[in-house]
Amino acid sequence: MKQTNHQFFDFLDFNTNLPLDAEVSRLWKACKPIDIFENGLGVALTVPFQCQLPSNDIAPDMAIPRKNYCISLRALGEKIMRISIGFDTEIAETSAMLEIADDIQEIKLNIHKSSEKWKVIDVNGTLRAVFDLSNPEIDHWSDLLPAPQESMQAIFYPDGKKAVTVSAYDQFFPARMDAMCLSFIEKNDVPTKASISFHAKPDEKFVGTGERFSKMDLSGHTFQLKNQDGQGVNNKRTYKNIPFYLSSEMYGLFLHTSTYSKFSMADFSTRSVQLLVEEPVLDIFLIGEDSPEKIIHQYKNLTGFPSVPPLWSYGIWMSRMTYFSEDEVNEICDRLRVEDFPCDVIHLDTGWFKTDWLCEWKFNSERFPYPTRFVSNLKKNGYRVSLWQMPYISEHAEQYEEAKTNNYIGALNEQTVQGGSNFSNLDYAGTIDFTYPKAVNWYKNLLRELLDMGVACIKTDFGEEIHLDANYHTMTSESLNNLYALLYQKAVFEVTKEVTGDGLIWARAGWAGCQRYPIHWGGDAAASWDGMAGSLKGGLHLGLSGFGFWSHDVPGFHGVPDFMNSVIPDNLYVRWTQFGVFTSHIRYHGTSKREPYYYPNIASTIRKWWKLRYALLPYIIAQGEKTTYTGFPVLRALLMHHPEDNMCWHLDNQYYFGDDFLVAPMMNSENKRDVYLPKGNWIHFFTGEAFEGEKWLRNFGATMEDMPVWVKEGAEIPLYPEAVNCTDDMDFKKTSIIKIDASFKGIWKLLHFI
Template sequence: MKQTNHQFFDFLDFNTDLSLEEGVSRVWKACKPTAIAQNGLGVVLTVPFQCQLLSNEFAPDKSILRKDFQLYLRAFGDKILRVSIGFEKEIMEVSPMLEIAAELQEIKLSFEIKEEQWEVKDEKGIIRAIFDLSNPEIDHWSDLLTAPEESMQAIFLPDGKKEIKVSAYDQFFPNRMDAMCLSFIERYNEPAKVSISFHAKPDEKFVGTGERFCKMDLAGHTFQLKNQDGQGVNNKRTYKNIPFYLSSEMYGMFLHTSAYCKFSMADFSTRSVQLLVEEPILDIFLIGEENPEKIMFRYKQLTGFPTVPPLWSYGVWMSRMTYFSEDEVNEICDRMRAEDFPCDVIHLDTGWFKTDWLCEWKFNPERFPDPKRFVSRLKDNGYRVSLWQMPYIAADAEQFEEAKANKYMSILDSKKEQGGSNFSNLDYAGTIDFTYPKAVEWYKNLLRELLEMGVVCIKTDFGEEIHLDAKYHNMAPELLNNLYALLYQKAAFEVTKEVAGDGVVWARAGWAGCQRYPIHWGGDAAASWDGMAGSLKGGLHLGLSGFGFWSHDVPGFHGVPNFMNSVVPDDLYVRWTQFGVFTSHIRYHGTSKREPYHYPNISDIVRKWWKLRYALLPYILEQSELTTTTGYPVLRALLLHHPADKMCWHIDDQYYFGDDFLVAPIMNSENTRDVYLPEGIWVNFFTGEIIQGGCWLNNFEAVMEEMPVWVKKGALIPMYPEAVNCTDEMDLQKTISITIDANFKGIWKHLNFI
């Protein structure tokens, strides 16, 4: 970032070298609205915008006439206010991102004109927005500076209580703005970008915005919401950007767009949250509620709820990059059964094709001579098969000519048609065009053939990026890039549910609405303590962005420093296993050996923890049901249960696992960590020790066989009382409940089969 002395220009990416901007870009600022009227069930205001001088300071260019644009207000129920403005562009009423719940009905708004303010009210007479038309109070004693420029002053009350103020006067003096109420950037005389700013309180905290690999409170950060290959979990790049944030002031903001965005969370100005969207439309849903869970619930009412994944998906998944043959897979699966490691899914990554990484959606006929028999044999042994693939087509792929001739894939502007390699969509000739219904059906048919063999899950890898130098049937590439993951995962999910009977994918990328198509995992984490910590941070923020089900590669995807060949330490393998057991889904995957018998010094501990995972499945299923009807994810940031506890807005290395478990993974080789216990009475899950919450446990020690996990006193935990090889052997009617009370002496003593 190149920092100048003009914070708002920096936020807008506006070049203050005016020789580069002359006649190209201008900033227009919103002024006081001049008219208000009924518009269907909503209200519309006429807002004039004043062009600013092309200078290094803000000042109105009075030589250019103001331009009027229409600002629309609509209410969805009594907790959501939609604020929209299209600068000569149509606002989307229907989009893939929205799946508005039937019970979330639009209600009628009206308005009342008062002397110095306009009030927008709902049918109950509750004020939902105020537009202040008064002038700032001035005690004039100096004329050294010009008077404040006219500015739109608005307060939005999505629930009639929570005030969300537009930042009307975030400035040092009138010509030096830190943020601007509502503005747009004009390029070549056409509106191109829109910005809005909301007032931020000094101690206000922010979470969400997708998969953030950083601290819990996002205040003081700026993010570019542009999906990219994250290349790990320890940087600002991310696979899943979600244009939604949640404030500690108990409101949520969803920016309904697929365009590239920028969110400044009280960063460029500590007084303002600033949004910049790279299209001439602003369409936001403001949510006011009593607590974070209810805000998340309202957000999911707008963008959709997930369905509960099938029982088998909660068992252990085994994978590595990659298995190459039927014989290799059978040997691994047979050995895990022989050595009493329960497992449900075997995943074949990039090596099941004729050529590694060359995705053609067909098994190698030499190494997998009879795929249907292969899949059937595994199913008889209690294993289901998951397959890797990607949405990019290589020039030497079998389907290339068909896809090109029928325009099922993007058509590159350049004539260069690349072959396939790995780790980048740009190494491929084109991207499947999911904006084209015929291409969607063609892709589904590729998967249908595999699913009819008995395959149960498709790993919808990649999808964070597309070929931007290409043409797509129904969308500009800049608007498709972020949305692509949703269209891609929807197609795979639908055909899987149709053929296999269970709706499930294993997905990496994400945008608003993708939570409808579980399961998502956290990408290519380093097999290190840093990778483990970054994974958890990303999962917590994703859970605060509407996603209910989430996983990660145990014990990290790639080695450090040798990407493919570094040895995974025993203690990291165990500690990451424990973290995986207390996650909605658990999958082992990486660039080298991941099967537990390759780690003989710890394999007995791993086996014990896998059996604990299967014992916990009734509880996990119970909590999974909740995420389909509430705002809760399975893996929850502490703030969802303790929003009034300021400490919980900062903790990113602990979490609730469902309603009852408090989990604090060990993420070092010292077997100790500091643990924060919120208010309540907690029982150690492994020792039965009871402790009063509202305190820190400093340097808490946990031997390798145990993990810092507490359960709410009095909780009833449904558990499975028998050892199984896989979920096919489970009869959930046998489920028992363990009461966490003074008689509870630790889980190992209650489950004698482990």
């Protein structure tokens, strides 16, 4: 982006040198509505748009006639308003992103008109929108500057209480606007982009928008919602963009689109939240509620809830990049058992094929000569098998000609096979076309053979990016790129549940609706304190974007500075393990050795924490079930429980783990950190010491055997009271309950088997 001093045009990526362009581009601005009428259960407004002159000075081009378009308003129950406008384009009633709950029923809207205001009121008598037709109050004394342009003035009340106001006059003076109420851009008389702005209060805070590796309050940031390989967890790129945000003013906004978008969270203008979508449609769901959890619950009512993951998925997952043979895997699994490390899943990454990274969905016949027996024997030993694969086809894969001939992959306009890093879709010959039902069935059959032999889980790696220079059956590549993750993960989830009975995947990419198909992990974090901190930030924002289950690679995916070969420090391994124990799912994975017995100085400590993980499973499972019908994720930002506490809207390095635990991971080598205890009475989980909340603990220390974790006083925590090798050994009738009160002296004293 080339930044100028014209903020609004910078936000729109709009070239004001319009006469010099090969294509004629025009910007159109919404004016006062000229009509309002009933439209089914909803209402519609006729809004004229005025073309603007092609200059940096914003002014109407009176030589071009206005164009009229209709805005549709619908009330989905008592808490959601759907506001839609299409510029010469129909609005899709539904899509793969929407899975609207049965109890979300549209209710009738009525119109109340006066000379200066049009009110929209539902059948229950609740105010849902106001359109102000009055003129600004003027005391005229100067002709130095022109009068303001006519503008659409609108306030929406998604729940009848919370006012979400369109930014009618966000400007310095009329020729210097920082935001426009509602606008669209056309090229050669064809609308191509649309934008809307909502007023932001000076102290308003924003969270969500997907997996942001950013501070908690996103105010002052602009994000491009275009899925990409994140290439780590410490930059603006991200694997999971979600066109949904939550405001501290207690409203949420979901932009129903899969095309590339841009969200400016009071950044280009501190007075406005601005949305830009690269299609001539705006389809917005505004949600009003009393708490962040209820807002996210309503968002999930629109886009779907996750299913309950299987019990075994909550155990330890062991992996690295990669294991190359049956003998190697068996040796690792046997050694974990001999050395008393409980574990449930062994994951085979890129090396189980004939050629490393060459995904053909078949075991290497020399190194894995009897795969069905191999998988069966592991299952008898308490291990489920997870397999890596990707949605891209290599020109060297045995399925390539079949896929190409039958159009199962996007047909490339040009050959783009690069044969480079193996870390990009561009290294492959085509992307499986999940918009084509025959391709979906073909792909499912490839996985079905593996699942039939006993494989428990498929890792749906990649999917953030597709071949953009390819043709797909029912969508343009630009519209498909963000949505691709949803279609890809849906196919894998469905075939896995069909064959195994367990609905589960292990996914990296994400878009609206992907939360229906757990589990998602945080991508390729650096094995460093920065990587750990960035992972947590991403997980917190993802949880604020509707995702209930989330994991991360312990103790980071890649080495620093040597990507493949740097040694993982012992203290990082321990601290990241502790973080993993208090996450919905825990997997060890990375570019070098991750098995705990390769770290002899800390192996006994890791064993202790793994056993604690299994002891906590009754609690974790209960919290996991809760996320399948509420707005709560398992790992929660503090603001979800304390929205009235401004401090909690800024904290991104500690979190709630379920309802009762407050976790502050140690993310440095000093074994000290600042911790904020929110309102309440808290008991330290490892010492039993009592603390009063709503205050800071400065330089709070914790040895490597300990961790800053508190539990709400009075909480009752279910625990499993025995050591196990895996979840197959567990009989949950044995679960015991511990009361967190003055008699509690710390968890280590209770779990004598650790």
